[in-house]
Amino acid sequence: MAERSDHRREKNRVVSFDSERLILVDEADREIGHASKADAHAGKGILHRAFSLFVFNPAGELLLQQRAASKPLWPGYWANSCCSHPRGGEDMDTATQRRLHEELGFTCPLEFVYKFQYHAEYGKAGSETELCWVYAGVSDAPVHVNDTEIAAWRHVQPDVLDREIAESPEHFTPWLKMEWQRLRGEFADRLPGAGPPPRRKREA
Secondary structure (H helix, E strand, C coil): CHHHHHHHHHHCCCCCCCCCEEEEECCCCCEEEEEEHHHHHCCCCCCEEEEEEEEECCCCCEEEEEECCCCCCCCCCEECCEEECCECCCCHHHHHHHHHHHHHCCCCCEEEEEEEEEEEEECCCEEEEEEEEEEEEECCCCCCCCCCCEEEEEEECHHHHHHHHHHCHHHECHHHHHHHHHHCCCCHHHCCCCCCCCCCCCCC
16 A cells, blocks of 8 residues: 555656756766756757666567656657656766656666767757667566656557657657667667567568
8 A cells, every 4th residue: 555655646746857957068978067957958958968768578568658748848759768867966877767766666777778969959949969878678567657757658569669650750759769770770689579670571
């Protein structure tokens, strides 16, 4: 009963704040300062450190989340399992586990896969300008979403996600599309149950 009560309290707890300090970096991922979350995403954005998590279940299905309608950037879009930022003074291991628990109600072991820099603009609302660390993990823990961050969630087979992105790319966040392409290509051997897309048979 206590566990259920804890999940109810977490369900609507606000865990994102415009004032939180993000870590500014140069293109070599060296820390050069801090900025508020609001400032780091305003206009063209300021390059800052971020992370993106791909969590699979034991059947090899990827956990996707649909971003809440209240999110300032890409509300209602489908994204990978969890995406956020380490805060000033926080290491990646602490930040990734904190955010998994805040958004999805569980923690799990994660393996670093790669990192990359990208920029994406969402109209006049702001931009993502990030040096993003990409991780993968496996979990069979129950999912308890935070409604202030997530509108819906589902598990999906990798080949089904390939098809959905190809047919309706406008439904997915830009970082998911960029990261998934590389995870299904050069880093396919690092993902549980998510090898390269099957080759299409040639028509006779």
